[in-house]
Amino acid sequence: MSNNIQEVDNANPLVGGSKSFSLKGLKISGIDAPVFLGIAAVVLIGMYMELLPGNIVSGLAVTMVLGGLLMWIGNSIPVFGTFGGGPILCILIPALFLYWGLIPESFAVLADNFYNEWGFAELVVTGLIVGSILSMDRKMLMKTGPRFFVPLLGGVAAALLIGGGVGHLIGFGFTETIFFVVGPIMGGGMAAGAVPMAEIYASSGNGDPATYLALLAPAVMVGNMVCILVAGGLNGLGKRKKPLSAKFTGNGKLLRTAEAESDKKKEKEGILPLSLRNLAIGLLLASGLFVFGEIVNSFVPSLHAYVWIILGAAALKLFRILPESIEKSSEDWYEFISMAWVPAVLVTISAGMIDFNSVLGIVTDPSYMTLTVLTVILATLGAGFVGVLVGFYFVESSISAGLGMADMGGSGDVAVLSASERMGLMPFLQISSRIGGAMMLIILSILAPLLM
Numbered sequence: 055m056s057n058n059i060q061e062v063d064n065a066n067p068l069v070g071g072s073k074s075f076s077l078k079g080l081k082i083s084g085i086d087a088p089v090f091l092g093i094a095a096v097v098l099i100g101m102y103m104e105l106l107p108g109n110i111v112s113g114l115a116v117t118m119v120l121g122g123l124l125m126w127i128g129n130s131i132p133v134f135g136t137f138g139g140g141p142i143l144c145i146l147i148p149a150l151f152l153y154w155g156l157i158p159e160s161f162a163v164l165a166d167n168f169y170n171e172w173g174f175a176e177l178v179v180t181g182l183i184v185g186s187i188l189s190m191d192r193k194m195l196m197k198t199g200p201r202f203f204v205p206l207l208g209g210v211a212a213a214l215l216i217g218g219g220v221g222h223l224i225g226f227g228f229t230e231t232i233f234f235v236v237g238p239i240m241g242g243g244m245a246a247g248a249v250p251m252a253e254i255y256a257s258s259g260n261g262d263p264a265t266y267l268a269l270l271a272p273a274v275m276v277g278n279m280v281c282i283l284v285a286g287g288l289n290g291l292g293k294r295k296k297p298l299s300a301k302f303t304g305n306g307k308l309l310r311t312a313e314a315e316s317d318k319k320k321e322k323e324g325i326l327p328l329s330l331r332n333l334a335i336g337l338l339l340a341s342g343l344f345v346f347g348e349i350v351n352s353f354v355p356s357l358h359a360y361v362w363i364i365l366g367a368a369a370l371k372l373f374r375i376l377p378e379s380i381e382k383s384s385e386d387w388y389e390f391i392s393m394a395w396v397p398a399v400l401v402t403i404s405a406g407m408i409d410f411n412s413v414l415g416i417v418t419d420p421s422y423m424t425l426t427v428l429t430v431i432l433a434t435l436g437a438g439f440v441g442v443l444v445g446f447y448f449v450e451s452s453i454s455a456g457l458g459m460a461d462m463g464g465s466g467d468v469a470v471l472s473a474s475e476r477m478g479l480m481p482f483l484q485i486s487s488r489i490g491g492a493m494m495l496i497i498l499s500i501l502a503p504l505l506m
Contacts, residue, residue, distance in 0.1 A: 083122035084393075094119045104160050113168030114398065116161065120148060121397025141472040144400035145282055145408075153410035166406030169399070176344060178391055178399055179468065180363060182480040184340040185388020187367040188381040189478070195371060198309045202482060205441035205455040206490050210497075212436025213240055213460075217429045226421045229505045235425045237498050238270040239277035240433060242491015243463020248274050250495055258502035272412040273426055278462035278469070279413070280430045285457055285474040288434075288449050304447035306476045308454060311445070335380060336387025343367055358488040364481050392477045399468050407462075433460045454479050458486025459494070 080087040097119045106112040121144055128139030148165075151157040169175050187195070213236050221231025233255065241247030252266035292303035301310060346366050347359035354362075370376050416422050434456040441451020457470045467483040 082126045083118070083397075090122065094123060101161055102158060104158055106160075106164065108164060108167060110168065110172050110174070113164055113172065113174065113402070117165065117168065117398035117401045118394075120144075121399075121401040124401070125397040139286070140397070141400055141469060142282060142286055144397055144472075145279070145404045145469050148401050148404040149408035149410055152405060157405070162405050165402040165404075169402040169406055174399070174402070178395055179360065179480075179484075180344040180347075181336070181340045181387050181391045182468070182477060183360065183363055183484055184343050184367045185336065185384045185386075185391070186478050186480045187364065188371055188376070189385035189388065190371065192371055192374070194309060194311070195368065197311070198482075199368070201444045201446075202308075202455065202485065204444045205437040205446065205451045206459065206486060206493075208440030209433040209437035209456040209459055210240060210490070210494065212432040213429050214497075216432050217425060220428060221421075221425050224421055224424070226425060231425055232501065233498065233506065234269050235273050235422065236429050237494065238273040239426065239429045240459050240490075241274075241494045241498075242459075242487045243274065243461075243466060247463065247491050247495070251498060254495065254499050254502055255506065258506045271409075272416045273422075274462055275408055276413055276416045276423070276426050277430055277460055278466045279408075280427050281457045281461040281466060282469050282473045284430055284434055285453060285470040288452060289474040289476075292449050299448070301442050301448060303449040306450070306478050308446050308450040308479065308482065310447055329386075332383040332386040333390055335383035336385070336390075339376075339380065339384055340387060357492070360484050361488045364484055364488075367481075388477075396468060396472050396477070400472060403462075403469060430457070430460045433457070449474075450476065450479060454482035455486055455490075458483035459490045461487070463487045463491070 082090040085093075097115045100106050100112075101116050106116065124143040124147055125140035128141070128143035129135040131139050134142075148157065148161075152159065152162055214232060217236045218228045218232045221235065222228040226235075237251060238248050241251050248267060248270040249263075251270055252263040255261070255266040256263040288303075292305065304310065343363050343366050344359075347361075347363035350362040350366075351357065351359040371381070416426060434452045437454070437456030437459075438448040438452035441455060442448050446454075453470065453474050453476060457474075458467060461467060461470050461483075467480060467487055471477045471479060471483065
């Protein structure tokens with residue numbers, strides 16, 4: 055990371071900076087507090103008066119203001135801030151305020167359009183994927199990739215077998231647990247998981263897809279929230295002064311090797327520091343790979359476009375096609391997104407995609423809630439322990455292969471990585487969400503005709 059970024063981080067409470075509430079010298083989102091609060095007041099007045107036009111500028115303004123403020127508040131709370139307080143507030147407060155009627159419903163519409171319809175999701179996730187892959191050490195990428203599917207399978211097996219068994223013991227039912235709790239949580243999110251899953255169940259059972267989707271959606275949303283809380287907890291445990299084990303956390307590094315420790319210490323020579331030119335190059339390259347993914351996806355629709363983006367970026371890295379200066383530009387674009395837009399993404403997810411009525415419906419059912427939490431924990435522990443056996447750190451393997459499977463796909467990946475402060479693991483969570491989710495659909499399509 056460049057010195058420029060480090061200086062911003064040190065001054066920015068959103069990235070673990072000062073916890074002081076003194077207004078003197080206080081910065082929110084890297085801006086002097088009075089200036090930020092002045093901008094926030096103008097934007098929020100416009101939001102509550104419902105005067106904001108439905109465009110990307112309004113979406114950026116409101117979500118960056120709310121995201122910056124909530125991230126600062128959450129990270130400033132003692133203990134809570136250590137366990138991902140900022141991201142957790144960003145993902146909970148907007149949805150909760152909408153449920154209570156404290157935020158106009160028009161903001162939910164704006165947030166949903168901003169994230170899903172106007173392409174902000176693709177811009178952010180593609181930049182994070184490409185930047186994190188191209189900033190990886192080439193040798194580490196070659197060593198990590200092939201063995202990653204082992205903990206992925208470990209998490210799936212633990213959730214299916216143990217989760218189903220517990221569901222049977224508490225009277226919820228083995229098949230009901232597999233199909234309506236474990237399946238949707240581990241299926242890769244809503245659009246790529248729950249929706250096709252409902253079609254699979256409808257073709258095998260006695261119901262229509264809409265009926266099944268109504269049963270699947272709550273588990274996806276609540277499971278995603280549990281994933282964020284678990285990610286924050288793992289991050290907090292990883293920050294203990296006395297680590298639980300030498301194999302417990304790699305502080306963002308997945309593979310336990312000497313190269314993993316030394317790689318970050320190496321300075322790249324002859325590469326320009328962070329600049330506007332670098333950001334422009336990084337944006338252009340990420341956008342080009344996004345289009346590449348869409349083109350290949352049109353010919354091979356069975357694999358999500360993000361999978362092809364991952365493979366394309368990995369090929370550029372493995373075959374050394376790009377000069378180091380271009381790779382550095384992609385890394386800088388990734389750093390910019392992480393610093394400036396991740397809080398905004400979390401707010402849009404909360405306001406536009408979380409329905410608190412469905413969440414409360416699950417919370418009032420003790421058996422369902424127990425199995426939902428248990429599924430996430432089993433996936434986390436299964437992926438973590440199996441990951442240790444193949445040379446990964448427990449925390450990073452749990453997050454990448456466990457929570458990456460159990461969260462809500464692309465948006466869930468961003469939230470989990472923000473709470474765990476490990477954005478560099480984005481490619482692995484995308485593999486879990488896309489390829490792992492597809493694997494889960496295959497498993498359920500085999501089981502559904504037999505058990506439903």
